[in-house]
Amino acid sequence: MSSLSGQLINFFAVVLLLLAFAMISQRRVLSLIHFFTMQGIALVAATVVVAYATGQSHLYVSAGITLVLKVFLIPWLLHRVIDRLGVRWDVETLINIPTTMLIGIVLVIFSFNLAAPISELSSSIARGTLGIALACVLLSFMMMITRSKAVPQVIGFLSMENGLFFAATAATYGMPMVVELGIALDVLVGILILGVFMFHIREQFDSLDIRHLEKLKEE
Amino acid sequence: MIDALFLVLGIPLLGAAVLGLTGHRDFARDINAAFSLGTLIAAGALTARVISEGPIFAWDREFFVDPLNVFLVTLTAFVAFTTALFSRPYMQVEKEHGKMTPNRLRLYHSMYQLFSFTMLLALLTNNMGILWVAMEAATLTTVLLVSVYRTAASLEAAWKYFILCGVGIAQALFGTVLLYMAAEKVVGAEGGALLWTHLDAVKGQLDPRIITLAFAFLFIGYGTKVGLVPVHNWLPDAHAEGPTPVSAVLSGLLLNVALYAILRCKVLTDGALQGPLAGQLMIGFGLLSVVAAAFFISRQRDAKRMFAYSSIEHMGLMTFAFGVGGPVATYAGLLHMTVHSLIKSAIFFAVGHASQKAGTQIMQEIRGLIRVSPMVGWGLMLGTLAILGMPPFGVFASEFLILTTAMREQPWATPFLLLALGVAFASMFGRVQPMVFGETALKPLPHQPAAIPVFIHLGLGLMLGLYIPPYLDEWYRQAARMVAG
Numbered sequence: 001m002s003s004l005s006g007q008l009i010n011f012f013a014v015v016l017l018l019l020a021f022a023m024i025s026q027r028r029v030l031s032l033i034h035f036f037t038m039q040g041i042a043l044v045a046a047t048v049v050v051a052y053a054t055g056q057s058h059l060y061v062s063a064g065i066t067l068v069l070k071v072f073l074i075p076w077l078l079h080r081v082i083d084r085l086g087v088r089w090d091v092e093t094l095i096n097i098p099t100t101m102l103i104g105i106v107l108v109i110f111s112f113n114l115a116a117p118i119s120e121l122s123s124s125i126a127r128g129t130l131g132i133a134l135a136c137v138l139l140s141f142m143m144m145i146t147r148s149k150a151v152p153q154v155i156g157f158l159s160m161e162n163g164l165f166f167a168a169t170a171a172t173y174g175m176p177m178v179v180e181l182g183i184a185l186d187v188l189v190g191i192l193i194l195g196v197f198m199f200h201i202r203e204q205f206d207s208l209d210i211r212h213l214e215k216l217k218e219e
Numbered sequence: 220m221i222d223a224l225f226l227v228l229g230i231p232l233l234g235a236a237v238l239g240l241t242g243h244r245d246f247a248r249d250i251n252a253a254f255s256l257g258t259l260i261a262a263g264a265l266t267a268r269v270i271s272e273g274p275i276f277a278w279d280r281e282f283f284v285d286p287l288n289v290f291l292v293t294l295t296a297f298v299a300f301t302t303a304l305f306s307r308p309y310m311q312v313e314k315e316h317g318k319m320t321p322n323r324l325r326l327y328h329s330m331y332q333l334f335s336f337t338m339l340l341a342l343l344t345n346n347m348g349i350l351w352v353a354m355e356a357a358t359l360t361t362v363l364l365v366s367v368y369r370t371a372a373s374l375e376a377a378w379k380y381f382i383l384c385g386v387g388i389a390q391a392l393f394g395t396v397l398l399y400m401a402a403e404k405v406v407g408a409e410g411g412a413l414l415w416t417h418l419d420a421v422k423g424q425l426d427p428r429i430i431t432l433a434f435a436f437l438f439i440g441y442g443t444k445v446g447l448v449p450v451h452n453w454l455p456d457a458h459a460e461g462p463t464p465v466s467a468v469l470s471g472l473l474l475n476v477a478l479y480a481i482l483r484c485k486v487l488t489d490g491a492l493q494g495p496l497a498g499q500l501m502i503g504f505g506l507l508s509v510v511a512a513a514f515f516i517s518r519q520r521d522a523k524r525m526f527a528y529s530s531i532e533h534m535g536l537m538t539f540a541f542g543v544g545g546p547v548a549t550y551a552g553l554l555h556m557t558v559h560s561l562i563k564s565a566i567f568f569a570v571g572h573a574s575q576k577a578g579t580q581i582m583q584e585i586r587g588l589i590r591v592s593p594m595v596g597w598g599l600m601l602g603t604l605a606i607l608g609m610p611p612f613g614v615f616a617s618e619f620l621i622l623t624t625a626m627r628e629q630p631w632a633t634p635f636l637l638l639a640l641g642v643a644f645a646s647m648f649g650r651v652q653p654m655v656f657g658e659t660a661l662k663p664l665p666h667q668p669a670a671i672p673v674f675i676h677l678g679l680g681l682m683l684g685l686y687i688p689p690y691l692d693e694w695y696r697q698a699a700r701m702v703a704g
Contacts, residue, residue: 118400141386144386
């Protein structure tokens with residue numbers, strides 16, 4: 001285990017966390033997609049470094065899947081969707097950025113506290129980053145809650161999956177291959193369904209604002 | 220005979236492909252039922268084999284069948300088959316009403332089979348990772364099923380369902396990662412560290428700190444799919460807005476399978492922690508779900524929503540029973556799982572016909588079912604009495620067992636349970652009674668309702684209340700021993 005690869009992994013982990021923060025505070029849909037793509041690139045880079053440092057060849061395969069799926073295919077699909085829906089230049093106005101950032105910081109501290117005792121037990125060279133992975137998951141989770149438009153919500157969902165994937169790499173050198181393939185398939189099918197849904201929602205409500213989806217409530 | 224296992228999974232998968240091509244034709248309804256029947260027969264063969272030979276493995280231990288999952292496999296295949304029977308006349312009417320176009324029918328039939336496949340895969344796999352993949356795939360197929368009408372309300376329900384369950388199940392994935400991390404240290408990465416049987420063998424050596432956190436995430440994740448309060452919000456919407464056959468399989472099958480996933484995790488956690496943490500979590504959330512759902516029931520106007528809340532109540536009761544642990548409570552939980560599946564899907568069949576006839580799901584506008592269609596009326600009345608725990612139906616037996624065990628093991632919980640059951644009884648019976656016996660101006664149903672599925676289910680529910688066949692009894696005991704440790 002060289003210290004350089006350890007440093008590199010930490011570096012990419014920090015990039016992931018920064019991008020997660022950038023996402024929760026970003027109002028423009030187009031920038032969100034760019035951030036998501038960058039997150040995918042950081043994820044691939046981190047996975048390749050772990051694979052190189054440990055000689056786990058199956059990690060190269062999962063890095064390849066991530067590259068195809070999260071750097072090319074899904075961003076391409078998202079671009080198509082926002083073009084066809086005409087929301088490329090949409091700006092969401094309702095989020096309160098300072099508060100969101102503060103809550104985000106609390107979430108990061110919480111995740112580090114939660115993950116610290118666990119990550120010491122891991123045998124992975126990337127174990128220090130488990131806290132970052134958990135923080136990314138929780139930040140994306142918060143993004144899904146705070147957004148009221150469909151596209152940012154979906155990007156939050158995808159970014160949460162990025163965090164989970166990174167957690168798997170950080171904690172255990174990735175899941176078994178068959179599981180990883182299954183997860184990739186689920187994510188791909190999921191995003192396709194969500195994409196189709198957005199068109200239906202727009203057709204029904206003339207808007208992609210999820211706040212319209214509040215008819216079903218308890219009286 | 221790996222063949223039976225192969226067939227149980229292969230038939231629905233083949234069915235999904237065939238119906239993906241032909242699902243819009245008129246005969247697709249029969250093909251759908253035929254594939255489900257095939258699955259049921261294969262499941263029966265598998266069961267016979269497990270009874271005679273004990274647990275079996277297949278495909279390099281990736282799949283396994285033991286008393287716990289074989290009983291759920293049979294139940295799943297059975298309810299999937301009867302629901303397919305119910306779906307035949309139901310979808311015919313929906314098509315005549317113009318709610319189902321040929322494209323939608325094709326999607327519906329194909330996804331129905333794919334949903335059966337994902338359920339059975341989740342039950343039969345030995346790999347905790349594949350279990351997760353199958354649960355997520357089940358979410359995806361049911362999202363498409365719930366939104367099949369493409370109305371505003373159904374889109375909203377499906378979107379909520381997707382986002383909430385997507386988030387929930389992502390927590391379960393994190394839990395699975397942690398489980399793998401704990402297992403890898405003991406079993407090694409090569410030795411199939413996510414295979415449940417391997418984990419079960421070494422559960423005493425798993426690191427308790429990691430497992431505690433892993434179970435918390437797995438419980439929240441799969442608990443979302445079980446519909447435990449406070450992460451239940453998707454459930455009533457998805458039940459109310461989707462087609463009724465989908466409500467029946469959601470309540471009857473999907474919730475069970477999610478609870479099954481929690482049970483598998485609980486067995487590992489109990490072994491690793493040597494403490495009651497998993498049980499306590501399940502008791503707490505189970506009880507909360509029972510009580511909260513009972514009060515939600517009292518505020519419903521929509522028939523399917525009301526019975527959806529009743530499902531939350533019963534899933535809470537099962538979670539509570541499994542949390543209490545021990546052979547008796549676990550036995551009662553498994554029995555309750557069976558009778559709840561049977562009776563709740565029977566109720567949804569009846570409600571489906573009733574609301575099709577009345578053109579609404581609002582309970583106040585459905586009146587006098589007994590005159591419109593005695594079959595549907597009696598089905599709904601008996602089903603409601605059964606689900607409310609009236610003797611001699613099976614729900615009474617299992618609830619009685621759960622309550623008596625609770626009095627002994629967790630006496631403080633008993634008043635809450637009794638209160639909740641009382642509130643649920645008063646509010647549900649009060650609403651269903653006028654639906655069945657009230658005055659109506661509606662004419663009798665023009666088509667024959669699917670009475671056979673309703674009464675087969677009610678009959679089985681009645682039988683389980685009066686007499687549990689010895690092999691079934693033995694089966695529950697074995698499964699309970701496994702879960703209770």
